[in-house]
Amino acid sequence: MWFGIVSLFPQMFSAVTAYGVTRRACEKGLIEVHTYNPRDYTYDKYKTVDDKPYGGGPGMLMKVQPLTDAISQARREAPVGTKVVCMSPQGARLDHSLVTKFHEWGSIILVAGRYEGIDERVLQKQVDLEVSIGDYVLSGGELPAMCVIDAVSRMVPGVLGDIQNAQEDSFAKGLLHFPQYTRPEAVDGDKVPDIVLCGDHAKIRRWRLQQALGRTYERRPDLLRSRTFSDDELMLIVDYLRDKGL
Numbered sequence: 001m002w003f004g005i006v007s008l009f010p011q012m013f014s015a016v017t018a019y020g021v022t023r024r025a026c027e028k029g030l031i032e033v034h035t036y037n038p039r040d041y042t043y044d045k046y047k048t049v050d051d052k053p054y055g056g057g058p059g060m061l062m063k064v065q066p067l068t069d070a071i072s073q074a075r076r077e078a079p080v081g082t083k084v085v086c087m088s089p090q091g092a093r094l095d096h097s098l099v100t101k102f103h104e105w106g107s108i109i110l111v112a113g114r115y116e117g118i119d120e121r122v123l124q125k126q127v128d129l130e131v132s133i134g135d136y137v138l139s140g141g142e143l144p145a146m147c148v149i150d151a152v153s154r155m156v157p158g159v160l161g162d163i164q165n166a167q168e169d170s171f172a173k174g175l176l177h178f179p180q181y182t183r184p185e186a187v188d189g190d191k192v193p194d195i196v197l198c199g200d201h202a203k204i205r206r207w208r209l210q211q212a213l214g215r216t217y218e219r220r221p222d223l224l225r226s227r228t229f230s231d232d233e234l235m236l237i238v239d240y241l242r243d244k245g246l
């Protein structure tokens with residue numbers, strides 16, 4: 001997977017290239033992260049990348065030319081046809097299906113804006129899709145871009161080492177994750193559920209499915225809206241709710 005990142009703070013991306021799963025993925029050549037700094041595409045003494053908004057208003061906007069030239073350089077180095085995604089609260093919400101789509105693309109250019117925003121003419125002419133990680137405003141698009149890099153990289157075969165992990169990821173199944181436990185078996189009298197210790201993997205799988213279904217029903221019923229349930233799954237949810245006195 002090829003990532004091109006347009007950002008005024010390329011050093012921030014060491015958070016994904018120098019740590020953990022994504023670091024190892026870079027070292028193994030399973031992912032590539034290339035950065036393009038608009039400030040390197042300025043021609044004035046002060047390397048100006050921002051300016052005041054026409055019509056007044058708070059803050060500054062990122063100027064067209066440095067940003068466009070940085071995106072153009074990313075396009076030149078990217079695989080032919082690589083799409084450009086801008087991280088923005090005005091975008092489509094990032095979810096598992098978008099992450100899957102980005103992985104299927106094989107390459108992506110991510111624009112991480114700063115300041116109040118980006119001149120609309122860049123969005124209209126250069127950006128294929130705006131994507132948001134949530135309904136709140138951050139200081140920059142770098143952290144959202146790193147969320148995309150991390151989530152998409154986990155889908156690349158070999159990155160997690162055990163392909164099952166990605167398939168097991170809760171949202172891969174459209175459900176929240178079941179509760180998980182590790183040693184010790186009891187903490188201040190709080191014991192790991194016996195079912196998890198029983199050694200019967202079929203029973204454990206069934207209990208985990210019930211927990212995932214029940215939790216999703218309780219906490220994120222929106223995720224279940226378009227899901228069709230088997231009779232068995234419906235019974236699992238009913239039993240879950242009964243066990244919790246709901």
Ligand SMILES: Nc1nonc1C(=O)NC1CCNCC1
Pocket residue numbers: 087088089113114115116117131132133134135136137138139140141144
């Ligand atoms: N939420 C967000 N999901 O993606 N990007 C988000 C964001 O807040 N971006 C900032 C918006 C203000 N300008 C700097 C970038």
